[in-house]
Amino acid sequence: MLIPFSMKNCFQLLCNCQIPAAGFKKTVKNGLILQSVSNDVYQNLAVEDWIHDHMNLEGKPVLFFWRNSPSVVIGRHQNPWQECNLNLMREEGIKLARRRSGGGTVYHDMGNINLTFFTTKKKYDRMENLKLIVRALNAVQPQLDVQATKRFDLLLDGQFKISGTASKIGRTTAYHHCTLLCSTDGTFLSSLLKSPYQGIRSNATASIPSLVKNLLEKDPTLTCEVLMNAVATEYAAYHQIDNHIHLINPKDETLFPGINSKAKELQTWEWIYGKTPKFSINTSFHVLYEQSHLEIKVFIDIKNGRIEICNIEAPDHWLPLEIRDKLNSSLIGSKFCPTETTMLTNILLRTCPQDHKLNSKWNILCEKIKGIM
Amino acid sequence: ICVRYFQTCGNVHVLKPNYVCFFGYPSFKYSHPHHFLKTTAALRGQVVQFKLSDIGEGIREVTVKEWYVKEGDTVSQFDSICEVQSDKASVTITSRYDGVIKKLYYNLDDIAYVGKPLVDIETEALKDSEEDVVETPAVSHDEHTHQEIKGRKTLATPAVRRLAMENNIKLSEVVGSGKDGRILKEDILNYLEKQTGAILPPSPKVEIMPPPPKPKDMTVPILVSKPPVFTGKDKTEPIKGFQKAMVKTMSAALKIPHFGYCDEIDLTELVKLREELKPIAFARGIKLSFMPFFLKAKQQMNPKGNRMMARKMPRKVKQSCSPPTLQTGQPPTTTIELAASLGLLQFPILNASVDENCQNITYKASHNIGIAMDTEQGLIVPNVKNVQICSIFDIATELNRLQKLGSVGQLGTTDLTGGTFTLSNIGSIGGTFAKPVIMPPEVAIGALGSIKAIPRFNQKGEVYKAQIMNVSWSADHRVIDGATMSRFSNLWKSYLENPAFMLLDLK
Numbered sequence: 024m025l026i027p028f029s030m031k032n033c034f035q036l037l038c039n040c041q042i043p044a045a046g047f048k049k050t051v052k053n054g055l056i057l058q059s060v061s062n063d064v065y066q067n068l069a070v071e072d073w074i075h076d077h078m079n080l081e082g083k084p085v086l087f088f089w090r091n092s093p094s095v096v097i098g099r100h101q102n103p104w105q106e107c108n109l110n111l112m113r114e115e116g117i118k119l120a121r122r123r124s125g126g127g128t129v130y131h132d133m134g135n136i137n138l139t140f141f142t143t144k145k146k147y148d149r150m151e152n153l154k155l156i157v158r159a160l161n162a163v164q165p166q167l168d169v170q171a172t173k174r175f176d177l178l179l180d181g182q183f184k185i186s187g188t189a190s191k192i193g194r195t196t197a198y199h200h201c202t203l204l205c206s207t208d209g210t211f212l213s214s215l216l217k218s219p220y221q222g223i224r225s226n227a228t229a230s231i232p233s234l235v236k237n238l239l240e241k242d243p244t245l246t247c248e249v250l251m252n253a254v255a256t257e258y259a260a261y262h263q264i265d266n267h268i269h270l271i272n273p274k275d276e277t278l279f280p281g282i283n284s285k286a287k288e289l290q291t292w293e294w295i296y297g298k299t300p301k302f303s304i305n306t307s308f309h310v311l312y313e314q315s316h317l318e319i320k321v322f323i324d325i326k327n328g329r330i331e332i333c334n335i336e337a338p339d340h341w342l343p344l345e346i347r348d349k350l351n352s353s354l355i356g357s358k359f360c361p362t363e364t365t366m367l368t369n370i371l372l373r374t375c376p377q378d379h380k381l382n383s384k385w386n387i388l389c390e391k392i393k394g395i396m
Numbered sequence: 397i398c399v400r401y402f403q404t405c406g407n408v409h410v411l412k413p414n415y416v417c418f419f420g421y422p423s424f425k426y427s428h429p430h431h432f433l434k435t436t437a438a439l440r441g442q443v444v445q446f447k448l449s450d451i452g453e454g455i456r457e458v459t460v461k462e463w464y465v466k467e468g469d470t471v472s473q474f475d476s477i478c479e480v481q482s483d484k485a486s487v488t489i490t491s492r493y494d495g496v497i498k499k500l501y502y503n504l505d506d507i508a509y510v511g512k513p514l515v516d517i518e519t520e521a522l523k524d525s526e527e528d529v530v531e532t533p534a535v536s537h538d539e540h541t542h543q544e545i546k547g548r549k550t551l552a553t554p555a556v557r558r559l560a561m562e563n564n565i566k567l568s569e570v571v572g573s574g575k576d577g578r579i580l581k582e583d584i585l586n587y588l589e590k591q592t593g594a595i596l597p598p599s600p601k602v603e604i605m606p607p608p609p610k611p612k613d614m615t616v617p618i619l620v621s622k623p624p625v626f627t628g629k630d631k632t633e634p635i636k637g638f639q640k641a642m643v644k645t646m647s648a649a650l651k652i653p654h655f656g657y658c659d660e661i662d663l664t665e666l667v668k669l670r671e672e673l674k675p676i677a678f679a680r681g682i683k684l685s686f687m688p689f690f691l692k693a694k695q696q697m698n699p700k701g702n703r704m705m706a707r708k709m710p711r712k713v714k715q716s717c718s719p720p721t722l723q724t725g726q727p728p729t730t731t732i733e734l735a736a737s738l739g740l741l742q743f744p745i746l747n748a749s750v751d752e753n754c755q756n757i758t759y760k761a762s763h764n765i766g767i768a769m770d771t772e773q774g775l776i777v778p779n780v781k782n783v784q785i786c787s788i789f790d791i792a793t794e795l796n797r798l799q800k801l802g803s804v805g806q807l808g809t810t811d812l813t814g815g816t817f818t819l820s821n822i823g824s825i826g827g828t829f830a831k832p833v834i835m836p837p838e839v840a841i842g843a844l845g846s847i848k849a850i851p852r853f854n855q856k857g858e859v860y861k862a863q864i865m866n867v868s869w870s871a872d873h874r875v876i877d878g879a880t881m882s883r884f885s886n887l888w889k890s891y892l893e894n895p896a897f898m899l900l901d902l903k
Contacts, residue, residue, distance in 0.1 A: 098484075098486070099461070099479070099481070099486040100461045100462075100479075100481055100486065113806070123486060124484075124485070124486050125481045125482075125483075125484045125485050125486035126484035126485075126486075127484075144452060145452070147452050147453065148453070149453070174484075175484065188484055189484050189485070189486075190484060190485040190486070191485070191486050191487075191488075192451060192452065192485055192486070192487040192488070193487075193488050193490075194474065194488070194490045197452070226504075226505050228481065298462075300461070300462075300504070300505075301504075329636070329637070353640060353641055353644070355636070356634060356636025356637055356640065357636060357637030357638065357640070358637055362773055362805035362806070363637055363638050363773055365807065365808070365809065365812065366638045366641075366773055366774060366776055366812075367637060367638045367640075367641040368641075369776075369809065369812040369813060370638070370641045370642060370645045370775075371641045371644060371645065372813065373645045373648065373649075373835060373836045373837065374644050374645055374648045374836070376751070376752060377749060377751055377752075377758075377837045382813065386809045386813060389809060390809055
């Protein structure tokens, strides 16, 4: 069912004014099923943006399948520090992406299928899409007990979440996307989606943790391939279109003019971290220095991912007031990011008196501060 | 009070025939000699309450999550106004009108209601494009009061007019679908589609037109296209974060009286040596550059055997199993570091540090030679610890490790602190001579230019292909004099030009 297909003709039929059209060569059926050949979360999110911005979906809905290499995806208005373990992610090389739709945080890997239902704003109906998925699952495995909830989750056996939903509504178009847990690394998921950061106060959308399960655990025949084909078949039947899954390459500028710049934007620090709603951190940590315990208190306000107010309090006898003030004032305006803080504090150290003890205190303090980023 | 521009049929010789005709009606006379006048903004604009429209799925209320505009901003139709969220759906609310935002009804995180006002927009009535206007002295009021043309008025905003003009469309031929027959952007685009049978993106063409002729008989002024105008604006933003820290450090650095010393190094022999050693290093999983040699040469220049014991134990250098991939343009630095260290043994003052008021000088025992790196975040200077007890291979391994961490922004504090001497391989990007700035609290720094193949004469007077690299040293003139720097440089140069000498003095 997977046919590598030159999408150029097909797409141009569905595009509106932004795309130079070569002309109509074929009549279009009422819809399309696409699958991405890329596992890059940013590129795949860029495809969603592109379709949302450029395609005319009147009478022509689109279903898009995509899977990503290990990544954590947060919702549009969420706070990554609150949602996931950024330190662990950095160590393990797990990407962080912020999508444009709302909702909570999810972990993607190749055992998770993402489905995006594109429609016009008028035809936007999440429950209809979820029911379609349930029908598809039952077509493969009639014994499967899968139900859609009021919160637009899919529950297996009434208790395990196998799918979460989010959506984006624009001026004329809308999309509803959801995950489908097939064979994801559940232990890793749990550890990544647990934030170690204390003392965060924020109005960002908070995720609601749920017990999850893989469909493959329930029934070993339910592989990703099988599930994608099942949903595609059901979608094709429902919309009366050809049951062909067209493979698309998100990097193809001829097919998606301007997509690479969309993908780039999704990777910028300003988008991923800078779009975090204003929040503050109020915490403290202990430092062991020459067998004495010291308490360091931290009050930081962060806006647009940058430190707006910074108050690090350390005992005066340990760290001179002027050094502490220098640190506080230098951090203002800086990104709330360990890399930037490392560079900043390191280079700033050169302007401090060159005293071995002072240097080591400075370094100890800076390490602790980076730990909360 | 509006002023309109009119095209007089008779006086259009200078204009292109397919020029945009805003109004098909001529016959207006000014009694005043001025042609172009600036319109004022408070001109029949009406304040419209833009209500939050139905979002679908029976949603009655949403939370305002982000404003894209603020009061006073100008918006065009379809521009994004704000982002709201409802039950896992993020919704972009776009403007229905062109105009100026007058009031925002909600703050962030407030609940907004469908059907209730979201923002107030003052719509532009019939304001003409300001760019077409040359400002002239104010005309008296009488002239303006009756300047309405008989016949049909074409309602369109400046943005729409410009779009029409760029695509050579007569507004009079476009059917407006907006309020009062107003022509909207969509109408222009639909018109275009019908015309050409395909939708083409409008290309911003700037037409260069000759200035209008001065009508001696005070006839109607004619509209001309503007000459190419650069509309870029300066952007001021505060210096913050790492940049701000650099400002502080570099300001402190410049208090040091720098003197410079430059020289040319013939690396031909070293290039040969490196070629021999490269495969051996590669087999051990390490990419061998010139830098380890450069670093060691510095350290080795002490025939008196000044054995300053390192206070710290040598760091465990990790041997990675797979050859690390270095970014292109990464400096070949191993050999250079080595030579530097050998040199510092003889001239320990270059590995020293002075305090703020330059009252005390500390001769550092360890040669922790820093390598300036350019990363995405900016300039970073990790250092190789204790080069004086490292072999070429050790240094190469360490450099590989630092470069790898630097490229992913994961250099730790230990790697970044404790440097005693710095080398900057700006030559990996380009350049020959430089004037590097000393990184306090150090007292010297060297900048290495790029290696170029240049013809030189050998001992026999024959021309040969030499691999030449320039070095530019800067040193703190309060504690280091020119002669010291020169001797150090000569010795370092001799090690690099004759690598076998290094072998002699390697510890």
